Amino acid sequence: MPRGRRKGDHDSKREEIADATCKVILRSGIEKSGIAEIAREMGCSTGVLMHYFKTKAEMLLYSKNLMFDRAHERMKQAAANGHGPERLLAMTRELLPLDAASIARCRLLTAFMGLAIGNPALMKLQDKRDLLHIKQFAAVITDLQATGTVSAKLDPMLEGRRICALIDGIASQAATNPRSWSPADVEATMSRYLQSLMTSAA
Amino acid sequence: MPRGRRKGDHDSKREEIADATCKVILRSGIEKSGIAEIAREMGCSTGVLMHYFKTKAEMLLYSKNLMFDRAHERMKQAAANGHGPERLLAMTRELLPLDAASIARCRLLTAFMGLAIGNPALMKLQDKRDLLHIKQFAAVITDLQATGTVSAKLDPMLEGRRICALIDGIASQAATNPRSWSPADVEATMSRYLQSLMTSAA
Amino acid sequence: MPRGRRKGDHDSKREEIADATCKVILRSGIEKSGIAEIAREMGCSTGVLMHYFKTKAEMLLYSKNLMFDRAHERMKQAAANGHGPERLLAMTRELLPLDAASIARCRLLTAFMGLAIGNPALMKLQDKRDLLHIKQFAAVITDLQATGTVSAKLDPMLEGRRICALIDGIASQAATNPRSWSPADVEATMSRYLQSLMTSAA
Amino acid sequence: MPRGRRKGDHDSKREEIADATCKVILRSGIEKSGIAEIAREMGCSTGVLMHYFKTKAEMLLYSKNLMFDRAHERMKQAAANGHGPERLLAMTRELLPLDAASIARCRLLTAFMGLAIGNPALMKLQDKRDLLHIKQFAAVITDLQATGTVSAKLDPMLEGRRICALIDGIASQAATNPRSWSPADVEATMSRYLQSLMTSAA
DNA sequence: TATGAATGAGTCTTCATTCAT
DNA sequence: AATGAATGAAGACTCATTCAT
Numbered sequence: 001m002p003r004g005r006r007k008g009d010h011d012s013k014r015e016e017i018a019d020a021t022c023k024v025i026l027r028s029g030i031e032k033s034g035i036a037e038i039a040r041e042m043g044c045s046t047g048v049l050m051h052y053f054k055t056k057a058e059m060l061l062y063s064k065n066l067m068f069d070r071a072h073e074r075m076k077q078a079a080a081n082g083h084g085p086e087r088l089l090a091m092t093r094e095l096l097p098l099d100a101a102s103i104a105r106c107r108l109l110t111a112f113m114g115l116a117i118g119n120p121a122l123m124k125l126q127d128k129r130d131l132l133h134i135k136q137f138a139a140v141i142t143d144l145q146a147t148g149t150v151s152a153k154l155d156p157m158l159e160g161r162r163i164c165a166l167i168d169g170i171a172s173q174a175a176t177n178p179r180s181w182s183p184a185d186v187e188a189t190m191s192r193y194l195q196s197l198m199t200s201a202a
Numbered sequence: 203m204p205r206g207r208r209k210g211d212h213d214s215k216r217e218e219i220a221d222a223t224c225k226v227i228l229r230s231g232i233e234k235s236g237i238a239e240i241a242r243e244m245g246c247s248t249g250v251l252m253h254y255f256k257t258k259a260e261m262l263l264y265s266k267n268l269m270f271d272r273a274h275e276r277m278k279q280a281a282a283n284g285h286g287p288e289r290l291l292a293m294t295r296e297l298l299p300l301d302a303a304s305i306a307r308c309r310l311l312t313a314f315m316g317l318a319i320g321n322p323a324l325m326k327l328q329d330k331r332d333l334l335h336i337k338q339f340a341a342v343i344t345d346l347q348a349t350g351t352v353s354a355k356l357d358p359m360l361e362g363r364r365i366c367a368l369i370d371g372i373a374s375q376a377a378t379n380p381r382s383w384s385p386a387d388v389e390a391t392m393s394r395y396l397q398s399l400m401t402s403a404a
Numbered sequence: 405m406p407r408g409r410r411k412g413d414h415d416s417k418r419e420e421i422a423d424a425t426c427k428v429i430l431r432s433g434i435e436k437s438g439i440a441e442i443a444r445e446m447g448c449s450t451g452v453l454m455h456y457f458k459t460k461a462e463m464l465l466y467s468k469n470l471m472f473d474r475a476h477e478r479m480k481q482a483a484a485n486g487h488g489p490e491r492l493l494a495m496t497r498e499l500l501p502l503d504a505a506s507i508a509r510c511r512l513l514t515a516f517m518g519l520a521i522g523n524p525a526l527m528k529l530q531d532k533r534d535l536l537h538i539k540q541f542a543a544v545i546t547d548l549q550a551t552g553t554v555s556a557k558l559d560p561m562l563e564g565r566r567i568c569a570l571i572d573g574i575a576s577q578a579a580t581n582p583r584s585w586s587p588a589d590v591e592a593t594m595s596r597y598l599q600s601l602m603t604s605a606a
Numbered sequence: 607m608p609r610g611r612r613k614g615d616h617d618s619k620r621e622e623i624a625d626a627t628c629k630v631i632l633r634s635g636i637e638k639s640g641i642a643e644i645a646r647e648m649g650c651s652t653g654v655l656m657h658y659f660k661t662k663a664e665m666l667l668y669s670k671n672l673m674f675d676r677a678h679e680r681m682k683q684a685a686a687n688g689h690g691p692e693r694l695l696a697m698t699r700e701l702l703p704l705d706a707a708s709i710a711r712c713r714l715l716t717a718f719m720g721l722a723i724g725n726p727a728l729m730k731l732q733d734k735r736d737l738l739h740i741k742q743f744a745a746v747i748t749d750l751q752a753t754g755t756v757s758a759k760l761d762p763m764l765e766g767r768r769i770c771a772l773i774d775g776i777a778s779q780a781a782t783n784p785r786s787w788s789p790a791d792v793e794a795t796m797s798r799y800l801q802s803l804m805t806s807a808a
Numbered sequence: 809t810a811t812g813a814a815t816g817a818g819t820c821t822t823c824a825t826t827c828a829t
Numbered sequence: 830a831a832t833g834a835a836t837g838a839a840g841a842c843t844c845a846t847t848c849a850t
Contacts, residue, residue, distance in 0.1 A: 029320030034823060045832045046824085056824060107319050114316010117309050117377060118231030127379040161375065161382065162391050169371030173363065175319060177329040180363065189364050196398040215813095237841060247815050248842085254813095258841060433724030438844060449811045450845085460845060511723050518720010521713050521781060522635030531783040565779065565786065566795050573775030577767065579723060581733040584767065593768050600802040619834095641820065651836050652820085658834095662820060 014052050017042060018063035022108050025063075030111045035059075061125070064112040067105050068129050071095055075133070079140050085149055085198055087140055088163070092190050095133070095167050097174035098183045106171035134160040150198055159197065166193055216254050219244060220265035224310050227265075232313045263327070266314040269307050270331050273297055277335065281342050287351055287400055289342055290365070294392050297335070297369050299376035300385045308373035336362040352400055361399065368395055418456050421446060422467035426512050429467075434515045465529070468516040471509050472533050475499055479537070483544050489553055489602055491544055492567070496594050499537070499571050501578035502587045510575035538564040554602055563601060570597055620658050623648060624669035628714050631669075636717045667731070670718040673711050674735050677701055681739070685746050691755055691804055693746055694769070698796050701739070701773050703780035704789045712777035740766040756804055765803060772799055 020041040024033045035056055039046045053059040075094040082090040097103040116122035137160035144150040150159075170189065174181045222243040227235045237258055241248045255261035277296040284292040299305040318324035339362035346352040352361075372391065376383045424445040428437045439460055443450045457463040479498040486494040501507040520526035541564035548554040554563075574593065578585045626647040631639045641662055645652040659665040681700040688696040703709040722728035743766035750756040756765075776795065780787045 026320055029318075030316060032320070035825085036823075039833095047827090047832055048830080050825065051830070111316045111319035113374065113378070114232060114313045114319070116231075117313035117316070118228055118234070123378050127382070130375065130378065158387060158391075161387075165371030165375055165391070166368050167371065168374045169367030169369065172315065172370045172374060173332065173367055176315070176325050176332065180329070185360060185363075189360075189367070192402070193395075196402075200394070200398075236839080238839090249815055249844090250813080252842060256842095430724055433722075434720060436724070439846085440844075443812095451811055451848090452809085454846065455809070515720045515723035517778065517782070518636060518717045518723070520635075521717035521720070522632055522638075527782050531786070534779065534782065562791060562795075565791075569775030569779055569795070570772050571775065572778045573771030573773065576719065576774045576778060577736065577771055580719070580729050580736065584733070589764060589767075593764075593771070596806070597799075600806075604798070604802075640818080642818095653823090653836055654834080656821065660821095 010052070014062060015066060017049060017052055017059065018066045021059060021063040022067060022104070025111055026104055026107055030115060060112070060115070061122070064108065065129065067108050071102075071105060072129075072132055072136075076136060079136055082140075085144075085194075087144070088137070088194050088197075089191055091137065091140065092163065092167055092194075093187075095171070096186050096190060097171050097178065097181065098186060103174055103178050107175045110172055110175040130164065133164050136160075137163050144198070151201055154197075154200065163193075163197075166190065212254070216264060217268060219251060219254055219261065220268045223261060223265040224269060224306070227313055228306055228309055232317060262314070262317070263324070266310065267331065269310050273304075273307060274331075274334055274338075278338060281338055287346075287396075289346070290339070290396050290399075291393055293339065293342065294365065294369055294396075295389075297373070298388050298392060299373050299380065299383065300388060305376055305380050309377040312374055312377040332366065335366050338362075339365050346400070353403055356399075356402065365395075365399075368392065414456070418466060419470060421453060421456055421463065422470045425463060425467040426471060426508070429515055430508055430511060434519060464516070464519070465526070468512065469533065471512050475506075475509060476533075476536055476540075480540060483540055486544075489548075489598075491548070492541070492598050492601075493595055495541065495544065496567065496571055496598070497591075499575070500590050500594060501575050501582065501585065502590060507578055507582050511579045514576055514579040534568065537568050540564075541567050548602070555605055558601075558604065567598075567601075570594065616658070620668060621672060623655060623658055623665065624672045627665060627669040628673060628710070631717055632710055632713055636721060666718070666721070667728070670714065671735065673714050677708075677711060678735075678738055678742075682742060685742055691750075691800075693750070694743070694800050694803075695797055697743065697746065698769065698773055698800070699793075701777070702792050702796060703777050703784065703787065704792060709780055709784050713781040716778055716781040736770065739770050742766075743769050750804070757807055760803075760806065769800075769803075772796065 017038070021033070021038050024038050024041050028037065035046050035049055038059075039049055042048070049056075049059065053062065071094055075091050078090040078094050079087065082088075095102075097106045113126065116126050134157065138156035141150055141154070141156040141159050145152045145154070145156070166189075170181060170186055174186070219240070223235065223240050226240050226243050230239060237248050237251055240261075241251055244250070251258075251261065255264065273296055277293050280292040280296050281289065284290075297304075299308045315328065318328050336359065340358035343352055343356070343358040343361050347354045347356070347358070368391070372383060372388055376388070421442070425437070425442050428442050428445050432441065439450050439453055442463075443453055446452070453460075453463065457466065475498055479495050482494040482498050483491065486492075499506075501510045517530065520530050538561065542560035545554055545558070545560040545563050549556045549558070549560070570593070574585060574590055578590070623644070627639065627644050630644050630647050634643060641652050641655055644665075645655055648654070655662075655665065659668065677700055681697050684696040684700050685693065688694075701708075703712045719732065722732050740763065744762035747756055747760070747762040747765050751758045751760070751762070772795070776787060776792055780792070
């Protein structure tokens with residue numbers, strides 16, 4: 001039996017902590033999400049948290065990135081698997097608030113976003129993450145331009161930004177009031193937007 | 203010589219405090235926007251702030267509402283003054299991040315939004331405010347449907363929500379990285395979206 | 405019309421403030437009896453209070469003494485008017501908790517008493533006031549010894565202290581729970597005690 | 607090696623804090639007994655106090671109850687051990703101000719009492735504790751009635767209240783000025799009162 | 809005199825972080 | 830690796846007192 005723990009153990013504990021962190025934030029808000037509360041949610045002592053993360057800030061950042069990256073990964077999968085005009089829509093489906101879990105994710109990202117305002121370092125990090133989404137959309141749009149599905153005159157990056165903006169906006173509103181955006185409304189909105197994009201000549 | 207102070211004095215002081223609050227939030231982030239820091243920004247003692255607001259939470263809420271309402275007022279003006287297809291675009295211009303001041307406002311609203319997550323009372327209040335924007339757009343869309351500029355088959359409220367979502371999304375991205383959205387990009391995005399709306403048949 | 409106010413105006417305002425102070429203490433407890441609350445009760449500004457009293461401590465002391473002295477005055481009257489064995493009982497009646505007003509007074513004195521603990525200056529002042537009661541009882545006892553109603557062997561001051569102790573004890577208990585001491589119980593207790601005193605040989 | 611601390615450690619720390627609290631109150635008065643001062647007395651940081659007590663109010667209540675209960679326990683012992691007519695006197699001795707320690711306790715209870723005025727919740731709690739004393743006296747009086755030492759016509763609870771009232775009154779006066787009540791005076795007073803009680807026919 | 813806005817030291821309380829066990 | 834007691838700086842808030850009007 002080896003003395004030291006596997007790398008995996010360490011990482012999976014960090015993920016477990018991140019999940020507890022998110023649960024607490026959703027329940028109590030970011031302001032009241034103290035380390036003690038998260039430890040209680042985990043069923044462990046605060047010392048554990050500080051053992052796996054040097055500071056609380058690092059813990060929050062890790063948690064946010066984990067949420068973000070999980071969604072990004074699935075969106076990348078959708079990009080890889082999709083074909084034809086449906087591809088973009090399939091990608092957005094992984095980022096939009098369509099069920100309880102994705103609404104929770106939107107809320108979390110909104111909460112973290114608010115924290116980043118006025119904190120240049122965090123804002124830069126957030127912006128870098130956002131770019132991953134945008135570039136992925138841009139890449140697919142470039143693909144679609146090659147097949148003529150999307151007009152070659154459009155700027156893939158800008159169109160990517162536009163799609164992400166619409167996603168973020170819906171996410172933000174659904175975060176405040178999930179009942180204002182039914183899954184059908186969400187899908188219809190995105191679908192119509194993408195349709196118009198693929199029809200657009202300029 | 204009047205004994206008591208004028209009502210106006212009291213209210214204008216509250217606005218002055220709200221402006222200082224916003225300045226501090228933009229500079230230091232919401233977490234570090236303590237009452238002491240805001241007092242320093244105002245050039246007064248912390249006691250003053252508590253004299254004009256019972257709690258810090260009330261102060262923040264007032265500040266946010268003030269920012270929101272100022273923009274809403276201008277947007278309503280644009281709705282009243284505008285004519286024809288340009289009307290919707292003119293309205294969005296008052297809410298989009300097009301210059302330093304409006305970018306600051308977007309940042310503030312993003313910061314406050316994050317605070318509301320996990321706080322049902324705040325979320326409800328925020329949602330009520332958001333509805334003001336949406337209803338205003340819906341009203342104008344209804345007008346445009348009467349003149350045939352917009353298809354009568356569209357649901358004004360849903361279309362209002364969609365416009366607001368796009369605005370919020372752009373605002374959110376510009377909050378993180380203003381350079382990613384030039385004023386021209388912003389306008390073009392909004393313009394094209396509204397164009398497609400007015401062309402839309404379903 | 406003379407410029408300055410009468411001494412009486414000044415004093416009667418101080419009494420008015422003292423009464424408001426007592427009302428607030430009874431309602432909110434001594435800890436929460438701030439100057440602002442008292443001003444509100446008076447229907448005036450805090451400035452007025454500081455005009456008539458240099459400090460809050462002075463205001464509290466004045467209020468307590470006023471309550472105390474009013475009762476003492478009536479007790480002295482009872483001493484002057486009473487005759488024979490009834491005299492002592494009549495005196496105690498002015499100090500005991502027998503109705504709403506006197507229960508309120510007992511509560512106030514209890515509250516002030518608690519404040520004096522750990523404050524040598526206040527304790528000395530309070531002790532001096534208490535002596536007034538005791539000496540009055542002692543004087544009457546001396547009278548009663550002259551007529552043979554009370555044994556000459558008893559120490560008038562000590563007996564005075566004992567009577568006051570019993571009064572204070574009943575007052576203290578009635579302050580906490582007025583229902584535990586019906587007026588009849590109070591009177592019977594005091595009456596029996598004084599009876600035994602007048603019968604006592606040593 | 608046990609992971610968690612023993613229950614005893616936690617409770618004994620609470621008692622240690624309570625003792626420090628009392629020392630500070632006696633020295634500085636209740637108003638000036640801040641958490642910082644108590645921490646200084648303990649030789650620890652303020653955080654420790656909040657670790658063992660959720661609020662300052664809880665800390666004060668615990669301290670008062672501890673003082674009260676310690677005396678009550680000894681009084682109950684005296685009730686259990688005593689025989690015949692001496693029993694009641696032995697019980698009162700545990701509650702009366704007869705030496706430095708008991709005078710300190712009387713002062714503390716006086717200080718806490720003052721705090722309770724105007725605070726219904728605290729008053730109710732205090733009244734419940736007082737009843738413990740009274741019931742204990744009543745129980746012993748009932749015993750003595752069975753042996754004919756005390757007249758069966760007397761109401762045990764009322765007589766218990768009367769004894770407690772006298773004790774409280776003496777305690778209250780000794781709190782203000784300990785020199786006014788020598789131990790001999792205290793004992794003689796109580797002794798004579800109890801004597802008269804046991805002689806009483808009605 | 810009277811006002812009540814302003815002050816700022818002081819209050820309790822929270823909390824991320826450290827550290828002995 | 831884990832515990833949770835201890836730290837102490839920072840937090841929001843209170844309040845007696847002052848002072849310009």
